[in-house]
């Protein structure tokens with residue numbers, strides 16, 4: 001049995017990048033036979049970046065409604081909020097005690113923060129929390145707690161999966177075979193979508209196109225995508241165009257090739273953006289309608305999340321932690 005685990009950080013409103021990179025492929029994969037799927041709202045992770053309680057709560061609701069609107073069936077998969085499973089935190093500590101600090105020093109997110117401080121002439125660790133530093137251990141706990149053996153991720157996350165393997169392996173070596181070692185499942189044909197400013201679309205950069213923005217807002221945002229100043233009739237470079245990359249993520253092969261030729265023929269930016277808007281809207285309009293109905297009933301979403309976490313704790317999290325506590329020499333709480 002393959003166990004697949006996917007999480008989205010509850011740090012803001014879900015966007016087209018989350019949809020193309022995580023939600024769309026994950027929902028499609030959830031119907032595959034022989035697969036047990038875990039989908040969680042990563043709210044412990046959100047606290048690393050967001051210290052605004054209302055934003056975390058709103059985001060949790062929005063991301064949960066998004067999964068459901070996109071076709072996730074909570075009675076067929078494990079669907080839960082990370083912080084509803086406090087065993088995650090306890091496992092984080094057990095793993096912290098075997099994780100090499102030197103490995104964490106090399107984590108991309110931490111190194112990037114240090115590099116930025118150096119460029120800004122600050123002390124290396126200025127403004128960096130231990131939460132950011134420890135984030136790979138929390139992520140390892142998310143994965144190892146359920147012995148997930150496949151974690152679909154973008155290339156930037158491969159390192160974190162390798163760390164989870166490393167921590168799991170060290171634990172197994174010391175205390176016996178408790179954890180399956182996870183593998184990164186790299187979705188080769190899933191693109192990283194650019195945001196409005198051309199950088200990776202990310203909740204943290206405020207450059208996103210919200211997945212379920214009202215139709216008119218979606219249109220306005222698409223028209224605000226930064227483009228170069230080539231005039232209509234001038235050949236445009238599809239491979240270096242944000243508009244084209246977004247189009248490709250929503251269009252069929254044939255449509256994409258037709259658009260590539262239109263770029264070579266000098267399609268006007270306005271026209272290309274209109275085609276992009278129509279393509280995206282055609283794909284997501286039915287889900288948008290479901291989303292709007294769901295988000296109007298937060299108590300129902302809350303009930304789904306609580307039920308998922310309750311069942312998952314009983315089935316896996318609580319017994320697993322009991323076994324781990326015993327293995328390391330702590331008291332059995334049962």
Ligand code: ATP
Pocket residue numbers: 007008009010011016017018019020021022049152153154191192193194200201202203204205
């Ligand atoms: P944050 O800025 O809080 O890190 P994010 O929007 O970058 O948030 P995450 O919540 O960390 O996204 O990631 C959730 C999933 O969405 C991951 O699987 C990630 O690979 C995917 N994802 C995020 N941004 C993009 C993007 N621009 N293109 C494709 N996939 C993306």
